[in-house]
Structure formats: structure tokens, C-alpha cells
Amino acid sequence: xxxxxxxxxxxxxxxxxxxxxxxxxxxxxxxxxxxxxxxxxxxxxxxxxxxxxxxxxxxxxxxxxxxxxxxxxxxxxxxxxxxxxxxxxxxxxxxxxxxxxxxxxxxxxxxxxxxxxxxxxxxxxxxxxxxxxxxxxxxxxxxxxxx
Numbered sequence: 001x002x003x004x005x006x007x008x009x010x011x012x013x014x015x016x017x018x019x020x021x022x023x024x025x026x027x028x029x030x031x032x033x034x035x036x037x038x039x040x041x042x043x044x045x046x047x048x049x050x051x052x053x054x055x056x057x058x059x060x061x062x063x064x065x066x067x068x069x070x071x072x073x074x075x076x077x078x079x080x081x082x083x084x085x086x087x088x089x090x091x092x093x094x095x096x097x098x099x100x101x102x103x104x105x106x107x108x109x110x111x112x113x114x115x116x117x118x119x120x121x122x123x124x125x126x127x128x129x130x131x132x133x134x135x136x137x138x139x140x141x142x143x144x145x146x147x
Contacts, residue, residue, distance in 0.1 A: 001142065002030045002073050005102070006088065007080040010035030010063035012117050014080065015044040016128055017102065019057040020135045026142055032073075034066035036087050047116070047124035055128075071095050078102040078138075081112035106137040 003021065007014040014033035021031045042063040043049075052059040071077070071092050077099045079085040085104075089096045103109040113130060116123040 001028060001075045003032070003076045003078060004066070004070055004074040005031070005033040005078050005080070006036060006066055006084050007033075007113075008035055008037050008084070008115070009042070009117070010038035010060075010065075011042060011045045012048050012124070013113055013115060013127060013131065015048050015060045015063075016052065016124075017078070017080075017131050017135060019052040019059055020128075020132055021138065023055070023057040024135070024139045026139060029142055032070065033060060034064045034070055036066055036084050038063040038065045040064050045117070045124070047119075047121050050121075051124055051128050068092075071098070074098060076100070076105070078105055080115070083112075102131075102134050102138070106134050106141065108134050108137055 005014040005017040010033055014035060018031050018033035044060055044063060049059045077088060079101050082101055085099055085101050088099045102113060103111065114127055116127045
């Protein structure tokens, strides 16, 4: 299964989600991340990178914009917010069934994943913990286990 995590600029939340899920090494699951308004080639945030490295998780080298090729590649597109989901569903009408918020898909929360952009390391760690909890549920779901 090909999964793409989406946030705004692909420098904070979606790279964290990508690294967390990749670290689980689920057979048959390939993971990417991108942003709805990303600039290709920007480095991911220093805080995101340091948190992933601290936990021994892989970090994407740079940001990328979500493209039509990404949509074709993906079996599942998981966004950080309802706004991201709405943008993609309007852009990719014929692929809308692949697009969900992470929280919606995992049934964990009706709220968006908080954006730590511009915040201190503590706010990034809070987002990392929030994503870790959701992705634990996602991993169990992908492996066919009950929540």
C-alpha cells in the first residue's frame, strides 16, 4: 500500500508522520509526504529533523509539492487537516475516495493535527506525540489488528 501524508508546506507535520510510519517497517507499506502549498526543495524544519533523529527515525531531506503523479501513486492520502482534505478533493475529484484526514481514517479525533510551524521545540514534540499516537492506530489498522 502506498501512503502519502499531506500538510501545508511539507516541512513540519507530514515529514514527522512519514518518518514515524516508515520507522514501523510494515511489509508492503511505502510512505511519502508532500504539501498542498509546498516549495520543492526546502529543508524540513530543524525541529522536525532533530526529533526524528532523536528517535532513530528517517527524515525526508526536503519538501515537495503534492502532484498528480503522487495522487496516481498513492492508494491512501492522509491529510493533517480538513482544509487540506477539502483542497485535494476539489483538485482530484475522481480520486476523492483515497483522501482522508489522518484522524478521520484512524477514528481517533474529530480535530485537526496541530501545526507547530514557527513554534519552539516543545510545540514540535507535542505534535510528534500526537502523530505518534495516531500512527500507532494506523499501523494496527494496516496490519489488520483491532484498535
